[in-house]
Amino acid sequence: MTETHGTDLPDATGLAGRSVVVTGAASGIGRATALRFALAGARVLVADLDADGAADAVEEIGGTGGTALAVTGDLSEQAVVDRVVASAVETFGGLDVLVNNAGIMDRMSALGETADEEWERVLRVNLTAPFLLTRAALPHMLAAGRGSVVFTASEAGLRGGAAGAAYTAAKHGVTGLVKNLAVTYRAQGIRANAVAPGPTSTGIRVDAAPDAQGPPLIGGLIGATIGRLGSADEQAAAIVFLASDAASFVNGAVLPVDDGWSAV
Numbered sequence: 535m536t537e538t539h540g541t542d543l544p545d546a547t548g549l550a551g552r553s554v555v556v557t558g559a560a561s562g563i564g565r566a567t568a569l570r571f572a573l574a575g576a577r578v579l580v581a582d583l584d585a586d587g588a589a590d591a592v593e594e595i596g597g598t599g600g601t602a603l604a605v606t607g608d609l610s611e612q613a614v615v616d617r618v619v620a621s622a623v624e625t626f627g628g629l630d631v632l633v634n635n636a637g638i639m640d641r642m643s644a645l646g647e648t649a650d651e652e653w654e655r656v657l658r659v660n661l662t663a664p665f666l667l668t669r670a671a672l673p674h675m676l677a678a679g680r681g682s683v684v685f686t687a688s689e690a691g692l693r694g695g696a697a698g699a700a701y702t703a704a705k706h707g708v709t710g711l712v713k714n715l716a717v718t719y720r721a722q723g724i725r726a727n728a729v730a731p732g733p734t735s736t737g738i739r740v741d742a743a744p745d746a747q748g749p750p751l752i753g754g755l756i757g758a759t760i761g762r763l764g765s766a767d768e769q770a771a772a773i774v775f776l777a778s779d780a781a782s783f784v785n786g787a788v789l790p791v792d793d794g795w796s797a798v
């Protein structure tokens with residue numbers, strides 16, 4: 535047995551020097567995650583629709599002595615996905631970690647009032663984009679014989695009353711994708727996990743239809759049922775753990791990060 539002594543503990547994360555892509559990293563959970571990866575010594579590609587926010591995130595990481603670069607565009611488009619993966623591979627020499635975090639809310643609409651555009655956009659950004667990104671990243675991870683993919687699912691991927699029909703279906707799809715990916719590629723050294731955040735203070739907006747028949751906005755439930763509002767950094771800490779070698783035996787997990795809401 536190896537003895538370890540306090541601050542002499544070896545770095546168990548294995549993240550130093552790794553090539554990491556974080557989507558939705560201009561804001562909120564993704565931004566906090568990108569910063570944490572950089573502080574752990576990883577090289578981070580910030581992928582986001584929001585060019586100004588992405589540039590800010592890169593500057594913030596640079597200010598801490600970290601290494602980052604931004605690629606901007608709509609990640610639901612194959613060409614943007616290809617650009618993200620190619621940039622990480624060309625600039626950092628590979629792709630070790632992919633964090634599929636970018637996402638949008640639905641309008642809290644019940645199924646019967648969900649318009650085609652709402653359904654298609656929410657599914658496209660929250661489920662299809664992670665599929666496209668992971669498919670593009672896989673050949674690089676398979677060639678390296680290792681890789682870690684972390685998804686930002688949601689409490690709405692675990693239960694039926696946390697969002698409208700489209701977001702709930704998309705996030706349940708994400709948890710299914712995580713488990714399928716985990717089982718399919720574990721023999722090739724690739725792990726897949728997810729966090730399921732409870733309500734977290736970020737830039738995400740709920741453009742709820744005024745007469746939506748879906749579940750009530752969860753803001754009113756904070757307290758006894760939900761607990762408190764989390765911070766983006768509390769989600770980031772869990773994401774970075776799942777991505778790291780400290781979680782080397784964790785595969786196919788969907789980890790609630792929600793102050794116990796899922797336990798109520």
Ligand SMILES: NC(=O)c1ccc[n+]([C@@H]2O[C@H](COP(=O)([O-])OP(=O)(O)OC[C@H]3O[C@@H](n4cnc5c(N)ncnc54)[C@H](O)[C@@H]3O)[C@@H](O)[C@H]2O)c1
Pocket residue numbers: 557558559560561562563564581582583584587607608609610635636637638639659686687688689730731732733734735736737738739766
């Ligand atoms: N905040 C919460 O309470 C909460 C709870 C559960 C799950 N989540 C999930 O967390 C993830 C991050 O959200 P957040 O709360 O940090 O929100 P946020 O709005 O602060 O950040 C989301 C980022 O994703 C980017 N983005 C959105 N669509 C994109 C697209 N098509 N292409 C590229 N970038 C795109 C946005 O520009 C933004 O920078 C999402 O998947 C969301 O569903 C959030």
